[in-house]
Amino acid sequence: MALPLALSGQDIIGQARTGTGKTYAFGVAMLQRVGKPRKNRKKPRGLIVVPTRELAIQVTEDLVTAAGKLGSRILTVYGGRAYEPQIEALKQGVDVIVGTPGRLLDLVKQKHLDLGQIDVLVLDEADRMLDLGFLPDIERIIKLVPAKRQTMLFSATLPGEIVALSRRYLNRPTHVRAENNDAEAEATPQTTQFVWRVHRMDKVEILGRLLQCEGRGLTMIFCETKRACDMVVEQLKERGFAAAAVHGDLGQSQREQALRAFRNGKIDVLVATDVAARGIDVDDVTHVVNYDCPQDEKAYVHRIGRTGRAGKTGVAVTFVEWEDLTRWKVINNALSLDFAEPVESYSTSPHIFTALGIPEGTKGVLPHANRSRAGLAAEEVEDLGETGRTRSRGRKGRDEEREERRERPARTRERRRTRGGRTGAEAAEVAGSQGAQPAVAEAQHEESGRRRSRGDRVSEETQAPLAARVESPIVEPAELEVDVDVTPRKDIRDDRPAETTSRRGRNRRAGLNPDVSLTEEGSRAEAAEVALWEDEQDWEDETPAPRPQPEKIIPPSPFAVIFQSPDLATDDDEIAPSAASERAQSRRRPQVRGQQRGPRRQG
Structure with missing residues (x-):
């Protein structure tokens, strides 16, 4: 029914059940109007817009079968595939394009597709495209094609949007319907x-x-x-x-x-x-x-x-x-x-x-x-x-x-501690080439940092032995001789006399802010270790005795009653009313005329 009208160039709205051959109704007419391919013609003259990728492949297969003798160049354009093969086919020239709205607009935006010579435009399954929200894209595509064209619209159903679209973009269309008038859509009788x-x-x-x-x-x-x-x-x-x-x-x-x-x-x-x-x-x-x-x-x-x-x-x-x-x-x-x-x-x-x-x-x-x-x-x-x-x-x-x-090998990152972007060996070489003064300054800086973290200050007396320790060679512990001067001195912080009678306090001061005289072979760190060791011995001697634990009450049987609270209630006691019952009882009380429920407002 639709084929003679389509061959004559009229606009058509086709409506038929699924499986009745709608593809050949517009496909044969489009191939006949486009004609045989020409070498000097590379822009497409026929455009078929479909809602899904699977339908685009199906329509292309049917058109290739129908165009076997004509040799028409048919290209399928849809998303999910690479752009390069489609762009290369467009450069070589095509006669009919079957595609989805999204990919068509992408190729037009990239200036690989020109719709300025389209003579026949077909919208297949238009109701489905409207359900998927393609109406704005369809309107953009219609504006890109020439105004003088043949437009065919095929759908199994005819919603109101299709009617509005036909009135706006179709030129006096002919409605061809192969359906039962009693039902909007009829099931296949086979x-x-x-x-x-x-x-x-x-x-x-x-x-x-x-x-x-x-x-x-x-x-x-x-x-x-x-x-x-x-x-x-x-x-x-x-x-x-x-x-x-x-x-x-x-x-x-x-x-x-x-x-x-x-x-x-x-x-x-x-x-x-x-x-x-x-x-x-x-x-x-x-x-x-x-x-x-x-x-x-x-x-x-x-x-x-x-x-x-x-x-x-x-x-x-x-x-x-x-x-x-x-x-x-x-x-x-x-x-x-x-x-x-x-x-x-x-x-x-x-x-x-x-x-x-x-x-x-x-x-x-x-x-x-x-x-x-x-x-x-x-x-x-x-x-x-x-x-x-x-x-x-x-x-x-x-x-x-x-x-x-899981099978991928884990990343192995080797971390190294550096100073100023140099490793430890590089920093030692640089320090050796520049002399011992930078090393002394660095050691003093580290020692002062440790002292400040313990809440103490660094005096000039502390820096002098530290410089001697950095410059002096390393000796064995057996050669060390430590002379501890326990003369009372004043504390640096508050000028109060230091306590010298307690060994614990003396050793604590010796570890934090000591007044120690060291020989050239001695080391102040070794003296601090000796003082800390003696301090630990004193703490071990003064360990307090453990506190006695109270005796546990273990009943002879797990079901024995150890304590039972006396029952002070009697039979004459009344149950106290709840707040809700009191409010309900107050509402049921009769109100005396002239009696005010609340204080009168002072006016």
Whole structure:
């Protein structure tokens, strides 16, 4: 219906069910208008804007098949891949570009893409782009293309934003609708539908038995969240099924690897979010399972539309939990289905085995004899030069990343203490070349620092023996002779006479601020060590005796009563009222007329 109008150059708004061939409706007309490629024409003349990367790849494959005789140059542009191959293809020249809004605007901003010669503009799955918040980007793209053009807009549904967009940017469009007028979106009649009310803890077990039904081919499972996808894939792999996930948290190479393995038959179960519910066309998809209840009737139609395509039949099973019953009733009423009250089902319910043709006695684990798929690891990962980080697949991928981090050798950093940027040996050489005076000054500075930390001062008498100690050679301890002068002297701090009768006080002063005469072979540090040793001996002699401990009362039995408080209450005692009961009783008292509740305010 839309092909003659599109070939004539009219603006079109196309609305049809999924799987009815909307891609060829605008693709054939665009290729016919663009014509055969020319050497002197490098700027694109056709532009197709899609919401997701997977849909861009799908549309490109269909256009390449349709343009086999024409030889049109078709380029796919989307995020997650390296810029260089796309820029090189644009320099060589293209005829039709299929891309997502973000990457298209990036290439235009970098001045690698010129949309000034676009003759045909197509917005595919426009309602999905509006749901994802692409309306500002779409408006910017429309302003970059010439005003004299053909615009075609295709969508399974027609919300109010699409109507406003058509009135603003389309020129007298023709609305072509291949739908039933009674329902906004109708389910595919070739698909057999089952809706069961299940428990959350039993869904994986039911799914394991469902995947062993008779005649099952490729199967797609839709979850609501990315984490649920990873959880389902992990549990299915533990049960022996060849499964893989596709969602937004995976890198583009991993998403394409999973789709290639699914199309090639290396895996037979693809678990995905709604990102794969639009435009993905895979042959021989026999079963679709809504692991989580869809958000609305549009999502339900697009999900189950992955099977029963091009006249083939399929099976769609929807799990509805107790808290999702209200949402499902809205979907059921919008689509006029017969599942207003889903049947309560468990993994052992007989009607599950009968409806899907599951052999009796089947468990939720795939037998080893039936595990014939190669798995996701058999499909090579294409190096796309991803612009973002490569994301891991579930818990297993995170564990592998942790193991890689553990295997990395730890950093070994050798630290060395330096003085002024020099090591100890270098500083000694410099000191030897400059003489002993810097060494004496440095030793005096260190000694004064230690003295100040102990709350004492450094006198000139202390610095003189220190200089002699630095300049004098090192001698053995046996040659030392220490003469201690115990003449009373006045303290430097407060001019009070020093106490000389106590050995402890004398030795303490000798260690902190000594009045010691040393010979040339002596050392003041050795005298301080001797004084400290004598001080320790005095402290050991004067150690006080241990205090006596009180006797512990140990009852003969752990259940014996040692003390019992007397009961002073009698039978005549009244229970004291609480504050709340007193307030309630005061409210119930009658008020005497003329009696004031509070003091009169002085006016």
